[in-house]
């Protein structure tokens with residue numbers, strides 16, 4: 001009832017020209033009053049509510065969640081971006097869904113990483129708390145009509161596998177070998193479920209422990225081939241620690257799907273940011289996303305992005321040119337930039353930066369750059385204001 | 399070494415030699431060399447860096463609490479207006495709605511649109527897209543206020559906020575016969591302040607002077623007409639109609655709430671920039687100024703209001719106009735915390751830190767508007783219109 005009214009209202013608002021109106025009347029208010037609405041039993045559109053917390057191992061917990069309103073069922077193996085607020089700042093991390101699409105609830109199984117900011121906070125959640133979930137995505141998914149499978153995992157890499165085997169369990173003819181690696185018996189996530197699964201027709205379960213005196217520590221190709229003689233005939237899904245994944249990839253398996261829990265390291269060109277900002281200026285590359293594939297330029301580490309973009313013939317929107325007005329705000333996809341005045345470093349992906357006070361330290365990739373509307377007199381380059389951003393501000397004394 | 403300096407209030411303006419020193423509230427500022435100004439700037443930069451590093455949960459919680467308070471006041475106010483029949487609920491409802499609008503415009507809208515909460519990553523708190531409950535379109539405001547006013551603060555000819563192009567609030571602005579009526583104009587502006595703010599970017603005055611084409615005026619009108627249309631439809635059509643027989647009551651309540659907000663916003667903003675002693679600059683003297691000198695100009699171009707914590711909140715912390723002009727993108731609720739340190743720095747560098755109660759600053763502004771409405775002999779000679787010649791003869 002409520003959702004149909006809201007749908008009608010929001011459709012009307014869209015018709016009457018109003019993303020602004022929608023933002024103003026609907027999104028902002030529902031966001032603000034989310035906890036009160038939850039209390040009244042109204043589910044939120046982008047927040048999932050914790051309905052149970054299960055301890056899997058000493059350092060791993062499963063959050064059982066009531067899905068957000070309008071949640072589109074995921075495919076087994078996909079992940080969602082979990083967003084929480086850390087010290088007032090929205091922070092997100094990816095987590096594979098460990099529940100199957102047909103399960104009534106969503107599950108995330110989270111290993112607490114030492115000093116991990118998000119995983120630590122997620123472990124502190126209690127029943128009734130809520131967290132923001134993005135729609136599920138990912139290519140690491142169970143085929144619609146799976147043939148013989150190998151699900152190969154290490155540590156917390158078992159999470160997408162659970163979604164897959166639970167989906168297979170629903171079907172008649174499953175043929176899956178599950179090989180899982182863990183440090184000790186106590187560290188096996190979903191241990192009870194694996195035991196049950198081992199007794200079911202169509203499933204072979206092999207659990208390898210690092211502290212097993214008979215076996216070798218960690219992943220081993222020979223042992224894998226011994227445990228799965230028909231390895232070549234199987235479609236393989238692998239998710240685990242980087243070292244294990246590397247070795248599996250080197251085995252040259254035919255139909256291999258991999259999921260990486262930590263982004264593969266991609267070292268930036270100028271590694272030492274301090275050296276880049278204080279030493280001799282270097283040339284780095286700047287990519288701008290745009291309609292026709294964007295543009296790549298070469299820029300230097302001793303000038304602001306705004307100046308250098310203008311020098312290259314771009315016309316990014318700008319105003320004060322001293323970091324005040326945010327006319328020049330732009331999404332930085334990747335790379336490191338330094339604030340020309342405060343010296344603050346922005347190195348995380350997908351951060352909003354101000355072009356007029358951002359000096360590149362490494363190769364930088366920008367999202368689409370808002371252009372100067374040609375008829376705006378506010379965007380004449382004003383030589384006078386330029387001074388502000390460039391007055392050298394050395395070390396800030398404390 | 400660079401020796402250009404920021405001059406004191408009375409020496410600053412080119413034409414001041416033949417004029418008696420004008421009365422100013424309190425001391426005037428010492429002239430600073432560029433090096434001194436830059437040293438002052440570095441101290442302010444340090445405060446800024448410290449606050450930035452300390453931003454966190456409490457700032458996000460503060461703004462959300464204010465948003466909820468404003469939302470709750472709006473709901474309460476509208477409910478009382480819609481369903482009440484007696485004058486008491488009318489007064490309460492109007493008051494609550496006015497309060498909601500004041501909080502939304504001043505502490506939430508103005509501050510969020512400065513990007514003060516962009517660091518939270520919350521789309522509802524994003525400066526670039528926030529839209530406020532007033533007839534002025536957010537995008538126009540971001541351009542005219544965040545960029546022009548805050549960059550060119552109190553520079554004649556560049557800061558169109560000096561008297562909003564139709565009031566004479568500084569001696570340096572040339573007198574014109576229409577300024578005779580400005581005490582009245584100012585009152586009208588106060589009552590209809592949101593319309594003044596909303597039409598600011600249309601540049602009507604420039605169009606009448608022939609500096610802007612009618613086509614450009616029309617183009618600029620688009621967003622304003624759309625936004626004000628929405629606002630009128632909301633406050634004067636949809637909500638009254640929803641109230642059925644109570645429509646006149648709701649309409650009157652909404653209008654009064656809007657006017658209450660207008661009067662309040664007008665007072666706060668005029669007190670922040672136009673009390674006696676706050677100075678204006680010419681374009682030449684700010685040419686090539688350094689970041690430190692920009693800071694000095696912000697200090698000398700703004701004035702603070704003193705009051706309780708609630709007063710500060712109701713002004714959107716623009717009662718700390720000086721701190722706001724130094725750090726427009728720091729969450730405004732932090733200004734009271736850093737104000738004593740800013741004040742101490744100003745004292746050390748001999749800079750005037752204008753501050754007073756709302757009543758004294760408002761009286762000051764009123765005096766200034768009345769005083770400047772009346773021409774001096776020099777102004778009459780300079781103006782040369784028929785009316786000016788007549789006045790000169792009479793005098």
Ligand SMILES: Cc1cc2nc3c(=O)[nH]c(=O)nc-3n(C[C@H](O)[C@H](O)[C@H](O)COP(=O)(O)OP(=O)(O)OC[C@H]3O[C@@H](n4cnc5c(N)ncnc54)[C@H](O)[C@@H]3O)c2cc1C
Nearest residue numbers: 093094095096109110111113115116117118119156159261
């Ligand atoms: C597609 C995808 C799916 C994922 N699914 C899951 C899942 O189902 N369950 C799960 O627990 N995690 C999963 N992750 C990992 C998760 O997104 C976080 O990286 C992890 O929880 C650590 O985040 P944090 O904020 O706690 O640590 P941070 O504060 O970001 O990092 C703290 C320290 O730990 C190190 N670190 C970060 N991640 C790891 C790691 N995985 N192993 C060892 N050290 C690390 C960092 O380098 C840093 O030194 C997935 C990641 C991706 C990309």
Ligand code: FES
Nearest residue numbers: 319320321326356
């Ligand atoms: S141009 Fe104003 S913040 Fe960059």
